[in-house]
Amino acid sequence: MITFDNYVPSIYINGRWKSASSRKKTPVRNPATWDILTHVSYGDEVDTKNAIEAAGEAKEGWASLSPRKRSNILYRAYQLMEENAERIAAVLTMEQGKPLREAKGEIKSAASFLLWYAEEANRLYGEWIPSSIESKRLSVIPQPVGVVGAITPWNFPASMITRKVAPALAAGCTVVLKPASETPLTAIEIVKILEKAGVPDGVVNLVTGNSAKIGDALLHHEAVRLITFTGSTEVGKHLMRESADQVKKLSLELGGHAPIIIFADADLEKAAEMTLASKFRNSGQTCICANRVYVEDKIWDNFKKVLVEKVEAMRLGDGLGDDVDMGPLINEGATEKVHEQVKDAVAKGAEVACGGNIWEGTDKGHYYLPTVLSDVRNDMLVMKEETFGPILPLQSFTSEEEAIRAANDSEYGLAAYFFTKNLDRSVRVAEKLDYGIIGINDVFPAVAEAPFGGIKQSGIGKEGGHHGIHEYVELKYISMGIEN
Ligand SMILES: NC(=O)C1=CN([C@@H]2O[C@H](COP(=O)(O)OP(=O)(O)OC[C@H]3O[C@@H](n4cnc5c(N)ncnc54)[C@H](OP(=O)(O)O)[C@@H]3O)[C@@H](O)[C@H]2O)C=CC1
Ligand SMILES: O=C(O)[C@H](O)CS(=O)(=O)O
DSSP: OOOOOSEEOOEEETTEEEOOTTOOEEEEEOTTTOOEEEEEEOBOHHHHHHHHHHHHHHHHHHHHSOHHHHHHHHHHHHHHHHHTHHHHHHHHHHHHOOOHHHHHHHHHHHHHHHHHHHHHGGGOOOEEEOOSSTTEEEEEEEEEOOEEEEEOOSSSTTHHHHHHHHHHHHHTOEEEEEOOTTOHHHHHHHHHHHHHHTOOTTTEEEOOBOHHHHHHHHHTOTTEEEEEEESOHHHHHHHHHHHGGGTOEEEEEOOOOEEEEEOTTSOHHHHHHHHHHHHHGGGGOOTTSEEEEEEEGGGHHHHHHHHHHHHHTOOBOOTTSTTOSBOOOSSHHHHHHHHHHHHHHHHTTOEEEEOOSBOOSOSSSOOBOOEEEESOOTTSGGGTSOOOSSEEEEEEESSHHHHHHHHHOSSEESEEEEEOSOHHHHHHHHHHSOOSEEEESOSOOOOTTSOBOOEETTEESOBSTTGGGGGGEEEEEEEEEOOO
């Protein structure tokens, strides 16, 4: 069992751990029990300005290191994360709530981004362009954007950090990181690993606290040239608006509302199992989880029966417990929002096939029963607004065209999935779905080696793959006149 002192300094600037300049502190709670785990520093614009200045001073030295030297430090960080995975996973579960098994999986995923960008650091190539003019030589060199402001959410408090910090460091940038208020302890663990791996003072800085004040300081300081953000579309739009003043680069991973289409020729058992896994991972608090299921009418009764039986067998509890399939939601507001969507759907005629209420199995923490709704209509909130909770609405369809039209009827465009064994259909449907990420007979697309990101109101830019490092560089074109 991991215990914490009553207060943990959580601001890290220029290689030193410190308290907020205001001396303010804020509690960190365990969502499974709502008990206070510890208190951390509650920073603001003063701390952020100091962090940005430290990052600015460290920028030249870090960028001038050979990529191999930056790569070695990232690789050491990868090794340290693997060696400390058990501890970090337990800390993550204690402050975020997901079952320990999922937390361990997240740490492996987080470590894989450190490994992948340790490798990519050595492959950030430029270009030599054949000139149409004999007296010229043309080249393009990638250069780091400089100081990066990184803002991350609470639902994947480890992998959302390394998905940004790893490519930033690989490209030669320096970072000011602001994690979510609910999950600062995981961020502290990751920054301590980077410190131990040999990241020089000022290259990575951590500021916890008042998100609006920290955010505004990042948005309005000239030295910050890129804001990379993962979180809600609402906050993403705020950052877009405020970044315009200084024309900052943006990388935005925002909300989603993923459809899953189950065709009659699918492997029914596998489709039901994966639909459940996608929906109820992290209690449904993921941006790429299934938010609505479209089932071909020929298999409607059978699929619904198989799915509901599996959902009803799920075990809820504290994520540190054994044999827990689903933990709590992040806070009371989350359960209230989820319950509002269920009440709205039922009021408009939906049937609750299972779940449909707050879990009464405990009087501590905030849990919601895994819920399946049927007879849903498109005017229900659950079919339009991101749920970010364990609610799964089912709707039937007759034709492939009808399913694609329904699936595309969303302002979001992050991830979409479908199950079929038909190869021709796989190509047709994948090409017609308006989403940045498509899963065919697969609902776990996020890997370090592939570009993750949405279109429409789900964001801008990619994280992961060789594409992901390009968010952190500027391409400089050099035109050189020569005497032939
Ligand atoms: N596309 C993707 O990959 C992902 C998208 N998401 C989306 O994020 C949402 C859930 O995460 P959640 O944390 O609630 O999202 P929020 O957008 O509320 O918060 C995300 C981060 O932004 C910070 N923040 C909030 N307001 C401001 C502000 N005015 N200026 C600067 N920073 C700010 C938060 O700080 P604080 O905690 O202090 O409020 C937090 O660190 C869902 O919509 C989900 O879809 C989540 C994960 C991945
Ligand atoms: O949903 C999220 O917040 C994460 O992006 C999910 S995943 O990419 O880690 O699977």
